[in-house]
Amino acid sequence: MNVRESAGIALASLRSNKLRSFLTLLGVIIGVSSVIAVLSLVQGLNRFVSDQLMSAGSNVFTLDKIGLALEFNTVRDRLKRRDLTSDDAAAIALLSPHVSVAAAEREGVA
Incomplete structure (x- = not known):
């Protein structure tokens, strides 16, 4: 054929x-x-x-309570960390000579 x-x-x-x-x-x-x-x-x-x-x-970096976490146990453990506050941002700006501006931001779900 x-x-x-x-x-x-x-x-x-x-x-x-x-x-x-x-x-x-x-x-x-x-x-x-x-x-x-x-x-x-x-x-x-x-x-x-x-x-x-x-x-x-x-020249920008961010600090995060949880960060990059791919496993549930990691996320659960990191959620126990204390929240970052505006006082923490002020301390970073005060104690780090190379930081010109530090700002705090709160995120959440409405």
Whole structure:
């Protein structure tokens, strides 16, 4: 069996099973579209995070009660730390000669 015969059999099969062919094509289109959408979303989030980090500048750093924690136990332990206050920010500005400005910020969920 050569390529021409194989192609003819394949086309005849597609013609005789129109619904199956349509559903297969639809599945492929939805699958490819989903992969493209997820990759676009991830790339957009990467760009957003990168832009946020770059906008802060190289002379800015932040202190955080929890920091980067990937495990629940770590987060639970760090939540027991005392909250940072505006007095802590003032102490950092007073005791660190290379710090020109220190500010406190409170975050939470409403």
